[in-house]
Amino acid sequence: MQRKTSQRNAILDALRGAGRPMSAEDLTGLARTSVASLNRATVYRNLRLLIGAGRVRRLTHPELGPLYELADLDHHHHFHCRLCDRVFEIPGCALDVRIATPPGFRTDDHEVFLYGNCADCRG
Amino acid sequence: MQRKTSQRNAILDALRGAGRPMSAEDLTGLARTSVASLNRATVYRNLRLLIGAGRVRRLTHPELGPLYELADLDHHHHFHCRLCDRVFEIPGCALDVRIATPPGFRTDDHEVFLYGNCADCRG
DNA sequence: CTCCTAATGCAAATGCAGTCGCATTTGCAT
DNA sequence: ATGCAAATGCGACTGCATTTGCATTAGGAG
Structure with missing residues (x-):
């Protein structure tokens, strides 16, 4: 994660704007309002990077499956x-x-x- | 679920004997101590039947994925x-x-x- | 402005839970 | 003891979240 890209910003902004955990698919859809060409693979690659950097957290919801949320939230x-x-x-x-x-x-x-x-x- | 079969008994007994929720795979392994030939598809077919009959409950554990447990437990x-x-x-x-x-x-x-x-x- | 390489887009490929088609076996009512 | 439909075993197949290979694009240090 050494360069800042519009797609990474779009993903983070989407997460911040929504203020709630979302599936990778919903997140992709939302972030596409900023970067229309945004691809699923890019979303997953950035999520992995952001999770590694401690900025995003992945959780598995018992009914909805995998969701992503910002990591800077209290319990x-x-x-x-x-x-x-x-x-x-x-x-x-x-x-x-x-x-x-x-x-x-x-x-x-x-x-x-x-x-x-x-x-x-x-x- | 009109006939009683050894494999269905084995599945239920495994669940009862363990006293804790298990993955389909672990459950299959455990039930095989009673019926060695027990097949994965049979386990899934019986689980579906038993869930429909209200005898078993399926839950998704956030870290371990899908688990099965007896349904006659209180909250x-x-x-x-x-x-x-x-x-x-x-x-x-x-x-x-x-x-x-x-x-x-x-x-x-x-x-x-x-x-x-x-x-x-x-x- | 250039160049190097990280990052992207795309499509094909994974891994995993569960399902299906079909031939064979087996409860169980008669 | 018989027969038929339910149940099983097997292997191939789905569907879904995610990953990967590769050619192309684009940050940003110099």
Whole structure:
């Protein structure tokens, strides 16, 4: 990642603009509004680079598969609206890890996925 | 699912005996201790049948991919030991869904994945 | 402005979970 | 004991996310 390219900017801008995790495909579509020629392979190559550089994080959503989000976010949960299929970043942590951890185990990390309807879709 | 076959029994017994969610591949390996000829396609066909009958549940683990578990379990979390790579069913729920849900949203369901080391591996 | 090489676009290729067609086996009702 | 449809085993095949080979384009140091 030594040169700055319009496609890499477009990918990062798309991620920042959306403010929510997206699939590689959605991300490609969104970034194409900036760079129309943007190719899938380029997106994947840049995602790999950006993940390596600690700027992007890849997660696997149990219902939606692989999603990409900016890495400079504090710990948060993910809410999947089953109507509009968007995933929202929910700041904060409502899990009591001490209670969640069985005796003798040590929990280093965790993920929480919420499912339901977002405010827009309930309107 | 009208006839009882040794392979279907082997699959269910493997799931019961292990007491934890497993990949189709691990499940096949385990069930083969009962029915050596057991084929992958048969495992998948039976899993589909059993899921349709509400006896088995399929889940996608963010780090381990698709796993299968018995469906007659109460709500629980999943603990992934990163040393032995086993997934444990953790009974109970240490998530406060009211706190976890943003204003205006409605949460119908959720999943919690814990990561760390199990009691055996910490020994 | 030039040149070197990183980065891109394209299309073909991977790897993996799961599925399908078909010949053969096997529950189980009669 | 018989027969038929369900179930199995096998190997080839899908679909999807991602990767790779290669020719071309384009940052940016000099």
